[in-house]
Amino acid sequence: xxNLRGLQEGIVNxxxxxSVFRVGIPNTNRKRVLAVLGSLIxxxxxxxxxxxxxxxxxxxxxxxxxxxxxxxxxxxGLLLMFYYRPTIEYAFTxxxxxxxxxxxxxMREMHRWGAHxxxxxxWLHMFRVFMTGSYKPPRExxxxxxxxxLVLTLLLxxxxxxLPWDQLAIWAITVGSSMARASPGAxxxxxxxxxxxxxxxxxxxxxxxxxxxxxxGRSIGAATLLRFYVLHCVVIPLAAGFLMAIHFWRVRKDGGxxxxx
Amino acid sequence: xxxIKDFVNVLxxxxxxFLLLTSIFALIIFFNLMNGRIRSAGGFAxxxxxxxxxxxxxxxxxxxxxxxxxxxxxxxxxxLGGRLWDTKIGLWLFVFGAxxxxxxxxxxxxxxxxxxPDNVPIVAMIxxxxxxxxxxxxKAYLNDTQLVVGGIPWxxxxxxxxxxxxxxxxxxxxxxxxxxxIVMIVWSVVLRAPLEEAANPTSSPNPAKAPWYFLGLQEMxxxxxxxxxxxxxPTLIIVGLxxxxxxxxxxxxxxxxxxxxxxxxxxxxxxxxxxxxxxxIITGTFLRGPNWNFFGPYEYWDPNKLVPLVNxxxxxxxxxxxxxxxxxxxxIIREIFGLALIGAYLGLPPVMAVGPFRRFYMxxxxxxxxxxxxxxxxxxxxxxxxxxRWLFNLKYILHIQEIFFNV
Numbered sequence: 131x132x133n134l135r136g137l138q139e140g141i142v143n144x145x146x147x148x149s150v151f152r153v154g155i156p157n158t159n160r161k162r163v164l165a166v167l168g169s170l171i172x173x174x175x176x177x178x179x180x181x182x183x184x185x186x187x188x189x190x191x192x193x194x195x196x197x198x199x200x201x202x203x204x205x206x207g208l209l210l211m212f213y214y215r216p217t218i219e220y221a222f223t224x225x226x227x228x229x230x231x232x233x234x235x236x237m238r239e240m241h242r243w244g245a246h247x248x249x250x251x252x253w254l255h256m257f258r259v260f261m262t263g264s265y266k267p268p269r270e271x272x273x274x275x276x277x278x279x280l281v282l283t284l285l286l287x288x289x290x291x292x293l294p295w296d297q298l299a300i301w302a303i304t305v306g307s308s309m310a311r312a313s314p315g316a317x318x319x320x321x322x323x324x325x326x327x328x329x330x331x332x333x334x335x336x337x338x339x340x341x342x343x344x345x346x347g348r349s350i351g352a353a354t355l356l357r358f359y360v361l362h363c364v365v366i367p368l369a370a371g372f373l374m375a376i377h378f379w380r381v382r383k384d385g386g387x388x389x390x391x
Numbered sequence: 392x393x394x395i396k397d398f399v400n401v402l403x404x405x406x407x408x409f410l411l412l413t414s415i416f417a418l419i420i421f422f423n424l425m426n427g428r429i430r431s432a433g434g435f436a437x438x439x440x441x442x443x444x445x446x447x448x449x450x451x452x453x454x455x456x457x458x459x460x461x462x463x464x465x466x467x468x469x470x471l472g473g474r475l476w477d478t479k480i481g482l483w484l485f486v487f488g489a490x491x492x493x494x495x496x497x498x499x500x501x502x503x504x505x506x507x508p509d510n511v512p513i514v515a516m517i518x519x520x521x522x523x524x525x526x527x528x529x530k531a532y533l534n535d536t537q538l539v540v541g542g543i544p545w546x547x548x549x550x551x552x553x554x555x556x557x558x559x560x561x562x563x564x565x566x567x568x569x570x571x572x573i574v575m576i577v578w579s580v581v582l583r584a585p586l587e588e589a590a591n592p593t594s595s596p597n598p599a600k601a602p603w604y605f606l607g608l609q610e611m612x613x614x615x616x617x618x619x620x621x622x623x624x625p626t627l628i629i630v631g632l633x634x635x636x637x638x639x640x641x642x643x644x645x646x647x648x649x650x651x652x653x654x655x656x657x658x659x660x661x662x663x664x665x666x667x668x669x670x671x672i673i674t675g676t677f678l679r680g681p682n683w684n685f686f687g688p689y690e691y692w693d694p695n696k697l698v699p700l701v702n703x704x705x706x707x708x709x710x711x712x713x714x715x716x717x718x719x720x721x722x723i724i725r726e727i728f729g730l731a732l733i734g735a736y737l738g739l740p741p742v743m744a745v746g747p748f749r750r751f752y753m754x755x756x757x758x759x760x761x762x763x764x765x766x767x768x769x770x771x772x773x774x775x776x777x778x779x780r781w782l783f784n785l786k787y788i789l790h791i792q793e794i795f796f797n798v
Contacts, residue, residue, distance in 0.1 A: 162555045175556040182549040184560050187530070190523065191567045198568055202575060222589040229586060239579035246512035247575070249604050253664075254523055260635075260660055261527040263644040263653060270636035277632045284604055291602045297587040297594075298509075305609065306601040309621025320618045321795045349592060389550040390543075390646040 174378055176386055183387030188262070192255035196283075197374065199248040203286075206241040207363065214293070216359035218352045221295035245287045252283045264388035272380040275373055282370045289362035292355060300350050303358075307350070310341035317341060396498065398456060400687025403678055406781035407457045412666050413774055414440065415464055420658040423650065441465065476529040488521065498689045504677050508585040513603055513676050520669055524661070530648035531657075538651055546647040597681045597694055606675025607668050613683065614776040616797050624769070631766045635660075638763040640755055663770055702786035705729045722793050729789040733798065736772075740764035 141147055142154045156165040166172045182188055213232065214224045228238055256276065259265060265273035292303045311317045315326065316339060323334040336348055346353030381387065402408060418437050441461045448455030474480050492514070495501045505514055534544040554560070601609045611620035635656075643652040650657055678685055680692035703712075709728045710718050719725045740761055744752040752760045779785040789798045 156557050159555065162557045165557045166555075166561075172556070172561065175560060177556055178553040179556055179560050180550045181552040181554050182546040184554060184563060185549075186563065187526070188546065190526075191563070194564055194567060195571060198571055202571075218590075225586060229583075236576070236579040239582065239584045240575055242584040243512065243578050243582070244575060246509075246603075250512065250516050250519060254519065256632075257523060257664060258527070260664075261531070261657070262646060262648055263656075264646060265636040266639070266642070266645040267636070273636050274633045277629060280632075281629055287604065288602055294586060295590045297590060297596060298585060300590040300592065301596055301599040302602050304595075305599050306605055309608075309617055312617035313622045314618050317618070317622075320622070324795075350590075351592075388646040390547040 174382075176382060179386060180389045182389050189387060190254060190258050192251050192258055195251040196248060196255050199244050199251055200370070200374070202244045203241060203248065204367065206237045206244065209237045210241055211363065216293065216355050218295065218355060221293065221355060225294045225296075241290075245290060249283055249287055252280050256280060259388075262388060269380075269384045269388065272377060272384055275377045275380065279370060279373050279377060282366055282373065286362065286366050286370065289358040289366065292350070292358045293362065295355065303345075303354070304350055307341055307345050310344050311336075311339065313340040396687075396689040400690050401453055401456045402460055403687050404453065404685050405674055405678070405777070407453055407460075408674075409666070409670070409774070409777060410781070411457055411460055411464070412670060413662075413778075414461065415468075416662055416666060418465070419468070420654075420662075423654055423658075437465070473532065476525075476532040478529075481525050481529065484525070485518075485522070488518065495688065500691050501688050504688070504692075508582055509603060510676055511582060513673065516669075517673060520665065524665065527648060528650065531650040534647060534649050535651040538649065544647040544649060550646075598679060598683055600675070600679075603672060603676050606679075607671035610671045610675045610679070611773060614773065614780055619798070624773070627766065627769055631770065634762060634766060638755070638759050638766075640759065659767065659770075667770065667773060702780070702784045704787045704790040705732070705785060706790060708783070708785065722791050726789055726791055729787070729798075732788055736768065737765075739768065 138155075148154070151165075152168045153161045153164045156162040163177050166175060166177050210228070213228045215221065225238070228235055259273065259276065288303075288306060291306075292299045312320045313323075314320045315322045316334065317323060318334050318336045318339040318341075320334075320340075323339070324332060326333045336342065342348065344357075345351075346357045402411070414437075421437075422434075441458055444454050444458035444461060448458055468475070471480060492505075496505065504510060530545070534546075537544060600606060608620060608625055611624060614620070615624065639656050641653060641656065643649075644656075677688060680686040680690075681694035681696070682698075684696050684698050686692055686696075705728055706718060706725050710716055710725070723730075743764070744760060748760075755763065776785075776788075779788075787797045789796065791797065
């Protein structure tokens, strides 16, 4: 034991370790403060937190779980991007390859189950925040950011659903995206879109309505796949990342993890 | 065994399970919201409602099942009372649920649906939702028993004490991350992600389902036109959620679990979240089979199941069936009943503002009151439409083909 302790001391006091972490083992209150303040990641947190806010039975840890699953999705998603080409020729066969050839390949599994888990975690997070009345002033705005993040989570999952390009994928997206056709004023089968016309020519038709914009064509095809791929891998994650930064920042600014006033 | 399966099959049909959930929900909420004489009158009303279902069951047999289940749940709830939130009872409920699920897995039809890879998370979600609803209400109940005698909520006793983020919070997070990583790895190794045959735009599966989290919306398509169910209502769900903190001006219950101090908010939210959102997703996932027909959990998904299409519009119901004449030509006369009904429904908030809800109107102010009231009415239009469909086969209340406006 003495040797192990000595080894630990040696590592923690070495120049390499200290250059990275600055503080040694946080065994005094001063060092505990510095450990949090001195780290970019840890300083998301305040130095001190309410005891009630640390309780798992109070927070259910669902906000943290959502964020952690987002990171899991990012990492596994990046790995999947090495194997996957978003074209009709290759999409399905790349997934097949991944399934059959990649050694110990559970990245697709983890990505899919993580996506489902993330949707559930975000719902439960919202549920907890509601049940503790944590959307009340001064946290109204952060609740709104949270609602948008919830929508983005669903859209992330929705756009990702198409990418394997199997029967499950295209028909789920067909059903899901056909709704856009009925948008009032903007879908070719929606109410009031018949009113948008130039003389006798209807301006909203199947070739330029809301659904066309969403899927890039009259039916699910190559353009849809590319569109959803870009949305799934670039646009929505960036938007979600940006909003998450605001969300976490506002948690701090609005008084930390909620608690009774 | 077959009897129990048949019982559950009949019971889970939307017309019954949804009504059952809604009536039990209304019952619990009612008893918690009201007090004094209204409350005891409500007691009789609920027993009367149950008896009515038995009576109606003579003509419509499934309602008999509803009556039985209704009184069964009523009896259990009345016996348990506040003990429902004891850990021991909670554990028993969980064991009962797990046992029921485990035994159901022996049924081949049930197994086929519940063990579908994409449905596994939804099964988990049912248990998680049950557990967390119970947990939240248990903590609310415990706090309320303190608040009622002038005490302070449990969170308050701990909120003034501050802990260092390192180690207390950081270690909790660390443990959560490790645990989640293990869960994700085990889950990924045990269960393979589904992959069906390559996309084929010419052969559509039956049923064609949206991703599972949108199945509540797909279920709404049965009762509303696509522009409402697929575009307007989802938008309003988002708007409604975002409006919550601005409509709810109740300053109490901020930062701790409590039901007593936020009865209305929690009741409406729980109904929306658990019944209108989650239950419809569960229905859409497990109980909707080929042609989007209803199938009990132990029923075989027969693509040839015949379901009579007997839905009628309100106009036809009133003019043809009740008054015995033909439909008037002019739509404004033809739809007069629907227009009156919708007008009365939308006229409720201003009437209530001077009537029984005057207290709310004064407290909230006009803007909050009206936005809140209309969002609530639109939310409630879904269960109303569903119940009307099941009881009277009503398709549209307003069916104005001339201007493409059907509600």
